[in-house]
Amino acid sequence: MKKHTEIAVGIIRSQDCQIFITQRGEDSHLAGFWEFPGGKIEVGETPFQTLQREIAEEVDIQIHQAQFLNIFRHSYDDRDITIHAYLVEEWDGVPFAKEGQPSRWVDQEDLNADEFPDANRPIIEMLKNLDKQI
Numbered sequence: 001m002k003k004h005t006e007i008a009v010g011i012i013r014s015q016d017c018q019i020f021i022t023q024r025g026e027d028s029h030l031a032g033f034w035e036f037p038g039g040k041i042e043v044g045e046t047p048f049q050t051l052q053r054e055i056a057e058e059v060d061i062q063i064h065q066a067q068f069l070n071i072f073r074h075s076y077d078d079r080d081i082t083i084h085a086y087l088v089e090e091w092d093g094v095p096f097a098k099e100g101q102p103s104r105w106v107d108q109e110d111l112n113a114d115e116f117p118d119a120n121r122p123i124i125e126m127l128k129n130l131d132k133q134i
């Protein structure tokens, strides 16, 4: 049976509709692809708690609220993945890639699905149509 990974990710969006993304480290699964910061849900955590913890660990900002967007599922060759995606528009601090990985702000409409893991394709598709006012 394939391994199942359940994760929570944050689409960190500024007021001028730029999204903060980071690049996966060389030794990681799906190395080199860009991603929305986040990570694995640990036992006993709600997805939102995971979001808060992972975003603090990886990009050094504190989140008090976020808008749940949807759940996205994808099967890689070696594992099945479930992604809980949140829109983060309010935070304390200034996001930066705390673990030293490359990072950048990109206009929501310029997100390029080819730079992300396959599981992200429907998320990026959804973001193209996500109202900028919410």
Ligand SMILES: Nc1nc2c([nH]c(=O)n2[C@H]2C[C@H](O)[C@@H](COP(=O)(O)OP(=O)(O)OP(=O)(O)O)O2)c(=O)[nH]1
Residues within 6 Å of the ligand: 005, 007, 009, 028, 029, 030, 034, 035, 036, 037, 038, 039, 040, 041, 054, 081, 117, 118, 119, 120
């Ligand atoms: N964080 C994140 N992971 C993604 C995205 N798209 C995608 O397929 N993944 C995959 C890659 C990994 O197999 C898994 C998340 O793993 P991770 O390495 O971020 O997990 P983690 O932060 O808890 O890290 P670790 O402690 O296990 O090393 O989800 C995405 O946009 N963001």
Ligand SMILES: [Mg+2]
Residues within 6 Å of the ligand: 037, 038, 039, 040, 054, 058
């Ligand atoms: Mg991670």
